[in-house]
Amino acid sequence: xxxxxxxxxxxxxxxxxxxxxxxxxxxxxxxxxxxALGDGAAETAxxxxxxxxxxxxxxxxAEYADYLVVPKVDALQAAVxxxxxxxxxxxxxxxxxxxxxxxxxxxxxxxxxxxxxxxxDLEAGDSGPVATQSVFAASFTTKSRVSxxxxxxxxxxxxxxxxAAPAAGAVEALAVSxxxxxxxxxxxxxxxxxxxxxxxxxxxxxxxxGGRGVNGAENFAIIEALADSLGAAVGASRAAVDAGWxxxxxxxxxxxxxxxxxxxIASGISGAIQHRAxxxxxxxxxxxxxxxxxxxxxxxxxxxxxxxxxVVPALTExxxxxxx
Amino acid sequence: MSLRxxxxxxxxxxxxxxxxxxxxxxxxxxxxxxxxxxxDEYAVEQALQISENSDDDVEITVLTVGPxxxxxxxxxxxxxxxxxxxxxxxxxxxxxxxxxxSLVLAKAVEKAGYDLVISGxxxxxxxxxxxxxxxxxRLGVPQVTLxxxxxxxDGTVRGRRDGDAASERLEASxxxxxxxxxxxxxARYPSFKGIMAAKKKPVESWxxxxxxxxxxxxxxxxxxxxxxxATERPARTAGTIVKDEGEGGKQLAExxxxxxxx
Ligand SMILES: Cc1cc2nc3c(=O)[nH]c(=O)nc-3n(C[C@H](O)[C@H](O)[C@H](O)COP(=O)(O)OP(=O)(O)OC[C@H]3O[C@@H](n4cnc5c(N)ncnc54)[C@H](O)[C@@H]3O)c2cc1C
Ligand SMILES: Cc1cc2nc3c(=O)[nH]c(=O)nc-3n(C[C@H](O)[C@H](O)[C@H](O)COP(=O)(O)OP(=O)(O)OC[C@H]3O[C@@H](n4cnc5c(N)ncnc54)[C@H](O)[C@@H]3O)c2cc1C
Numbered sequence: 243x244x245x246x247x248x249x250x251x252x253x254x255x256x257x258x259x260x261x262x263x264x265x266x267x268x269x270x271x272x273x274x275x276x277x278a279l280g281d282g283a284a285e286t287a288x289x290x291x292x293x294x295x296x297x298x299x300x301x302x303x304a305e306y307a308d309y310l311v312v313p314k315v316d317a318l319q320a321a322v323x324x325x326x327x328x329x330x331x332x333x334x335x336x337x338x339x340x341x342x343x344x345x346x347x348x349x350x351x352x353x354x355x356x357x358x359x360x361x362x363d364l365e366a367g368d369s370g371p372v373a374t375q376s377v378f379a380a381s382f383t384t385k386s387r388v389s390x391x392x393x394x395x396x397x398x399x400x401x402x403x404x405x406a407a408p409a410a411g412a413v414e415a416l417a418v419s420x421x422x423x424x425x426x427x428x429x430x431x432x433x434x435x436x437x438x439x440x441x442x443x444x445x446x447x448x449x450x451x452g453g454r455g456v457n458g459a460e461n462f463a464i465i466e467a468l469a470d471s472l473g474a475a476v477g478a479s480r481a482a483v484d485a486g487w488x489x490x491x492x493x494x495x496x497x498x499x500x501x502x503x504x505x506x507i508a509s510g511i512s513g514a515i516q517h518r519a520x521x522x523x524x525x526x527x528x529x530x531x532x533x534x535x536x537x538x539x540x541x542x543x544x545x546x547x548x549x550x551x552x553v554v555p556a557l558t559e560x561x562x563x564x565x566x
Numbered sequence: 567m568s569l570r571x572x573x574x575x576x577x578x579x580x581x582x583x584x585x586x587x588x589x590x591x592x593x594x595x596x597x598x599x600x601x602x603x604x605x606d607e608y609a610v611e612q613a614l615q616i617s618e619n620s621d622d623d624v625e626i627t628v629l630t631v632g633p634x635x636x637x638x639x640x641x642x643x644x645x646x647x648x649x650x651x652x653x654x655x656x657x658x659x660x661x662x663x664x665x666x667x668s669l670v671l672a673k674a675v676e677k678a679g680y681d682l683v684i685s686g687x688x689x690x691x692x693x694x695x696x697x698x699x700x701x702x703x704r705l706g707v708p709q710v711t712l713x714x715x716x717x718x719x720d721g722t723v724r725g726r727r728d729g730d731a732a733s734e735r736l737e738a739s740x741x742x743x744x745x746x747x748x749x750x751x752x753a754r755y756p757s758f759k760g761i762m763a764a765k766k767k768p769v770e771s772w773x774x775x776x777x778x779x780x781x782x783x784x785x786x787x788x789x790x791x792x793x794x795x796a797t798e799r800p801a802r803t804a805g806t807i808v809k810d811e812g813e814g815g816k817q818l819a820e821x822x823x824x825x826x827x828x
Contacts, residue, residue: 253731310727310736311699311709339730340695340712347696348703351665356790359664359694372794378585378691383797390790426708427738430724434732448827472827490714490728490749497605497687497748505827515581519693526825527802528818534809541802544821548810556815564819564828 244332245325246272249318249345250290250298251337255282257289259445260337260399265293267364267402271371272332274409275299277321277416279314280306284413291411293404299324299416310427311341315348317418322353322392324416331392333371335364338396346396355391362401362502362523371395379496379515380522399444400502435491443475443492448505449524451477451494452487453517455510455531455550459487464554465509471561477501477521479511495520509550513538530554568623569718569740571613572680574671574701575606575628575643577636578691585691590786591793592661593691595633602639606686607753610643612746613684614754616718625649627678631659631670637769644764645756652678656773661786664692668700670784673777675705682723685745687712698745708738714749 246268251258261276268274276295278286283300290298299321305313318334325331336346338360350357361373371393375384388394443449450472452465462476469476478488480495494501496519506524511517513529513536521527522541529538534547546553579585579598588594610628617624628643630636631654640651654674662670675683683705688695695712702709710716713725713736723742727734728749756764774781782788808817822828 310711310734315703341729343694343696344699344709344711347664347694347699350790351668351700351703354790357664357696358791359696376799377693377796379581381585381799382587383799384591384793385795386791386793388790389792423703423706423708427710427736427742429734430737431735432732433734435730491730496690496693505822505825526827527805528821530814530818534807539805539807541805542807543802543805544818545805545807546810546814546818547807548814552812553810553814553818557818558815560816560819561822561828564823 244272244330245275246332247318247321247325247334248274248276248295249334249336249342250276250278250286251339251342252278252282252286255285257286258337259404260397262293262404263399263402264335264337264397265290265295266405267397268335269294269407270364271366275325277318279317287411287413291409292406294407294409295411296409298411298413300413301416301418303418305420305424308429309425310429311344311348312424312426313420314345315352316421316424317416318345318349319352320418321416333393333395336394336396338398343396346394350394353391353394355394356388358386358388358393358395361395361397364395364397376523379519398500398502440469441473441475443477443499444501446475446503448472448474449477449494449501449503450474450507450509451479451511452482452509453479453511454481454485456482456487457510462488464551468507468554468558468561471558471565479517508538509554511538512536513541568625569620569682570680571616571624571626571682571684572675572678573609573613573626573628573643573648574683574685574697575610575630575639576603576686576689577601577630577632577639578603578689581690587796590661591796592786600635600638602642603686603690605688605690605748607646608746608748608750609684609686610646610648611753612716612750614647615751616716620718627652629671629674629678630654631667631674640769641764642756644767645761646754647760650767651769653769653771654773654777655771658774658781658785661789662784663789663791664694664696665700665790666784666788668697668704670777670779671697671701672704673779674772675701677772677777681740682718683743685743687745687747698743702743705741705743708742710736710738710742711745712747713744714747716744716746716750
């Protein structure tokens with residue numbers, strides 16, 4: 243059976259959920275071989291094995307943290323060469339983060355392969371893997387294939403369920419020699435993002451977002467309280483971010499995060515096309531808006547026309563009461 | 567010293583219009599108004615600011631690969647203050663994928679001459695966010711992408727990249743490829759004077775032969791990806807909408823409970 247390379251997104255050995263989702267998809271088209279780089283790479287093996295990785299190729303070097311993107315491309319290219327030498331390679335899958343897409347693109351170019359980004363589903367096809375993409379702010383669904391070379395595909399978070407599928411997960415050291423370009427862009431300092439204690443926005447099952455209607459940074463406490471009652475992540479529209487009420491890292495939409503949770507609750511958000519681009523694939527959509535004509539109501543499964551300052555706190559109380 | 571900046575700008579269908587696909591599954595660019603991708607205005611703006619903050623002699627060229635109407639995008643960038651423009655236009659470019667686009671852009675950037683390329687973070691139609699990285703790979707120069715802050719001094723470009731896990735400060739020597747986000751600072755509106763001046767600025771037109779490229783390397787035929795189908799997402803079935811008469815929060819909680827979210 244052909245192998246599928248899965249690029250592992252991890253923080254000091256803690257594997258992020260989208261990588262486990264990739265393993266689910268990878269198993270549909272071949273045998274998953276994971277590639278983990280940088281500090282803590284070897285520690286990823288146990289959890290990757292539980293989710294189907296037959297092999298885990300690891301390499302630790304300072305370059306991965308000290309220089310932008312290219313060292314990781316060099317390593318993936320080495321992994322492709324290693325796997326192709328011993329068998330056949332069906333695809334390379336990379337999580338669709340901003341960096342993941344850049345890594346995948348440069349790798350595809352080096353391999354002379356086609357590139358598909360932001361897939362939301364993947365299945366085996368007669369001539370290689372078929373990717374589903376959701377385009378034009380999720381108003382169209384396309385099915386695409388890579389027609390030349392080994393398919394390089396990036397996949398959005400929440401595109402598949404995490405499944406237990408125990409496999410060997412044998413750790414093998416990957417030999418990597420860095421290219422001349424690897425040290426081109428130096429990372430001179432890094433400030434880690436402070437943890438909010440809430441679920442990661444792109445990975446959360448429930449997202450509660452606030453927009454211009456929230457009307458002030460201090461009022462976001464109302465949105466956070468609802469989020470906490472549901473165990474949800476907090477999102478914001480660009481209007482709320484531009485006003486300085488909530489950090490840009492929480493922005494949902496075309497130039498922010500793209501989310502696809504089970505439940506999305508929008509409060510005081512009108513539903514502009516650029517916001518919809520980042521949330522329209524959510525399974526269930528709920529909105530609270532005082533304007534019955536707001537375009538967000540075209541998307542909702544359930545909508546409340548009303549003042550968020552009344553509805554949101556009341557909802558939070560109800561949720562808490564019901565959860566006991 | 568002189569600094570040659572090339573800003574890559576894409577002409578895209580208006581996102582607020584009714585975007586759809588043509589019969590060959592490429593983007594229908596005939597029935598929807600087009601414009602300069604809003605996210606590329608940020609790239610033009612940063613080029614202008616680098617120029618304004620520099621003692622060097624800075625020349626800004628805006629470059630687009632696109633159909634005849636893409637000239638409108640160049641005009642807009644020129645009216646914002648860029649010095650000159652290059653339009654790569656060729657019927658054989660129809661349906662080019664991201665890798666092909668980066669090939670054409672790389673050839674054109676080299677022909678134009680550059681010390682710094684500035685791109686947008688992503689187009690507003692394809693939204694892949696990969697062309698700047700591909701350009702850097704093709705040109706063999708540093709990639710300094712997704713910057714929310716950028717400066718150029720003494721042949722070094724520096725910037726801040728706000729990633730998922732951390733905010734990073736980056737540094738690279740010129741020549742380099744930079745991309746900037748919509749957090750980099752509002753783009754200026756063209757002034758009346760700027761609009762008048764733009765009419766006299768040079769716009770060069772190049773085709774594939776000017777770039778020594780063959781038709782087979784680009785376009786639908788040269789694409790390394792194939793779209794098999796495009797289907798319009800069925801409209802979401804109309805949801806339940808209630809008016810809050812004091813019970814809105816409670817009703818919503820009941821709905822969430824019925825869907826097993828609580
Ligand atoms: C290139 C580009 C990229 C963009 N990227 C993004 C992006 O990534 N994400 C994004 O969100 N936007 C993005 N935008 C901006 C987008 O076009 C909208 O301007 C933005 O989404 C509006 O935010 P909003 O809905 O919070 O504000 P508004 O459109 O002002 O809507 C506020 C809503 O709140 C309601 N409201 C007010 N008070 C109350 C109350 N007390 N109770 C209940 N409801 C109330 C109002 O009725 C209104 O519907 C982008 C724009 C461009 C051009
Ligand atoms: C809905 C849709 C889905 C697509 N999916 C794929 C796919 O999976 N794989 C694939 O290979 N191609 C795909 N394409 C084609 C691809 O979008 C185009 O080839 C495009 O030229 C490059 O990608 P982008 O627009 O996403 O650019 P991005 O990488 O998002 O653009 C970033 C920046 O590069 C510059 N730039 C991009 N294009 C141009 C241009 N023509 N002229 C000047 N500067 C430019 C701009 O500065 C821009 O801000 C898709 C197109 C559409 C409309």
